[in-house]
Amino acid sequence: MTALLSIQGVTKRFGGVAALNEVSFDVGEGEILGVIGPNGAGKTTLLNCVSGVYRPDAGSITFDGHSIAGEPPHRIARLGVGRTFQVVKPFASMTARENAAVGALFGASQLALSRAFAAADEVLEMVGMAGKASLPVASLTIPDRKRLEVARALATRPRLLLLDEVMAGLNPVEVDEALEMVRTVHRSGVTIVLIEHVMRVVVGVCRRVVVLHFGQTLAEGTPDGVLRDARVIEAYLGEKYARRLVGG
Amino acid sequence: MAERAALLEVRGLDAGFGAGPVLFGVDLDFYRGELVALIGANGAGKSTLLGVLSGLVPAAGGRITFDGQDLTNARPERVVAAGMSHVPQGRRLFGSLSVEKNLRLGAYLRRDVDVEADLARVLEYFPALRDKMARNAATLSGGEQQMVAIGRGLMARPKLLMIDEPSLGLGPKVVERMIEAAQAINRDGTSILLVEQDVVLALEAAHRGYVLENGRVVLSGRAAELEQNPAVRRAYLGL
Numbered sequence: 033m034t035a036l037l038s039i040q041g042v043t044k045r046f047g048g049v050a051a052l053n054e055v056s057f058d059v060g061e062g063e064i065l066g067v068i069g070p071n072g073a074g075k076t077t078l079l080n081c082v083s084g085v086y087r088p089d090a091g092s093i094t095f096d097g098h099s100i101a102g103e104p105p106h107r108i109a110r111l112g113v114g115r116t117f118q119v120v121k122p123f124a125s126m127t128a129r130e131n132a133a134v135g136a137l138f139g140a141s142q143l144a145l146s147r148a149f150a151a152a153d154e155v156l157e158m159v160g161m162a163g164k165a166s167l168p169v170a171s172l173t174i175p176d177r178k179r180l181e182v183a184r185a186l187a188t189r190p191r192l193l194l195l196d197e198v199m200a201g202l203n204p205v206e207v208d209e210a211l212e213m214v215r216t217v218h219r220s221g222v223t224i225v226l227i228e229h230v231m232r233v234v235v236g237v238c239r240r241v242v243v244l245h246f247g248q249t250l251a252e253g254t255p256d257g258v259l260r261d262a263r264v265i266e267a268y269l270g271e272k273y274a275r276r277l278v279g280g
Numbered sequence: 281m282a283e284r285a286a287l288l289e290v291r292g293l294d295a296g297f298g299a300g301p302v303l304f305g306v307d308l309d310f311y312r313g314e315l316v317a318l319i320g321a322n323g324a325g326k327s328t329l330l331g332v333l334s335g336l337v338p339a340a341g342g343r344i345t346f347d348g349q350d351l352t353n354a355r356p357e358r359v360v361a362a363g364m365s366h367v368p369q370g371r372r373l374f375g376s377l378s379v380e381k382n383l384r385l386g387a388y389l390r391r392d393v394d395v396e397a398d399l400a401r402v403l404e405y406f407p408a409l410r411d412k413m414a415r416n417a418a419t420l421s422g423g424e425q426q427m428v429a430i431g432r433g434l435m436a437r438p439k440l441l442m443i444d445e446p447s448l449g450l451g452p453k454v455v456e457r458m459i460e461a462a463q464a465i466n467r468d469g470t471s472i473l474l475v476e477q478d479v480v481l482a483l484e485a486a487h488r489g490y491v492l493e494n495g496r497v498v499l500s501g502r503a504a505e506l507e508q509n510p511a512v513r514r515a516y517l518g519l
Binding site: 068069070071072118173174175197200201202203204205206229231267268269270272273 | 319320321322323421422423424445448449450451452453454456457477479515516517
């Protein structure tokens with residue numbers, strides 16, 4: 033598998049604190065990679081470095097052969113990197129369809145308005161919101177707002193999609209429905225990096241997981257191996273939860 | 281549990297805001313000393329119910345009696361003074377104020393002299409905050425912010441503490457710690473109403489539970505029984 037995204041020795045400091053300290057890993061084309069770790073481990077900082085919100089203090093980030101570390105967010109988005117935000121921020125006065133269309137107007141393909149709406153309908157269909165396209169955002173439930181956040185990112189036509197805790201706040205049944213959405217997006221040919229605390233998601237869709245802890249890579253491997261790793265249990269899962277995962 | 285005196289009694293509560301009605305004839309009984317879990321899908325009305333109890337969302341009908349007082353559509357400050365405090369979803373801290381100030385703001389309405397003792401008590405539940413009292417709340421990790429939010433609720437010295445989705449955005453180990461803290465606070469005598477998406481964890485911790493669906497209470501009972509209820513397992517546990 034060739035690397036679509038390559039992160040090498042990325043360091044990001046805030047004041048004296050290294051939020052990321054020489055983090056390195058590759059993401060292969062077509063992969064779904066999970067990034068897990070305790071709150072404050074640097075997961076969102078990492079996504080912010082990849083999507084151009086932050087400029088790393090050191091290290092390189094290569095996407096599809098382009099060096100993107102320190103590039104502005106819009107340029108990275110147009111190269112084909114889409115992302116969602118933990119706290120969804122839709123345009124509140126617009127419909128779901130209009131929100132998704134903004135992504136299509138702005139993103140890699142920069143479509144004309146009429147084609148943008150067609151593209152919006154396509155991505156809303158993919159995330160299971162075709163029937164709610166004309167609803168104003170204000171009337172959407174939290175799970176639907178999360179879906180719309182994914183649709184807006186997809187509308188930019190990304191090859192790599194960065195998902196930041198899209199399952200947070202969903203109950204287990206809603207999580208299962210959202211899992212299906214992630215699988216559908218992946219089947220359409222999009223490479224995915226997802227940050228997630230909901231372990232059934234990580235186990236459900238990721239072949240490989242990177243664990244961050246205090247800004248460094250604590251472990252890397254299959255979900256099964258990583259979640260049995262004593263260091264990961266100590267730092268992140270806790271004994272009780274780990275027992276439950278392993279089938280206690 | 282000591283005496284089973286009703287602390288909170290909700291009868292036929294209706295509410296709605298913005299897009300239309302959200303709660304329909306909700307009945308709820310809460311006894312002193314209990315830890316009660318409120319579960320349901322997103323959009324079922326759980327947070328709205330907490331909002332109505334807090335006086336943040338108007339009740340369109342029904343009655344809320346707390347500790348002998350009618351608190352239906354009472355102003356939030358009266359609700360807090362009566363002994364109900366609300367730890368909102370997403371923490372809602374004052375990010376540019378220190379942890380200590382955030383905590384002390386929870387005691388804003390109090391005129392008694394025990395505030396210092398309660399501050400010490402919060403730090404006993406959450407020792408991780410001890411060396412972070414001077415830090416701005418915005419610089420804390422998600423788990424620490426949730427501790428401050430619960431601590432701020434406690435600083436009002438409530439009889440009933442309502443906690444809305446403490447696990448939101450937190451890693452498994454921190455969630456576990458948050459639920460353990462809720463149980464410790466409850467054992468020390470504060471009644472707790474817990475809204476939580478991690479249904480297994482919530483029902484394991486609680487004495488009783490209510491299931492809210494589309495703004496109506498559809499099931500209630502002992503937590504252990506709800507956890508075994510096939511409808512609950514299908515609808516909320518994905519089993």
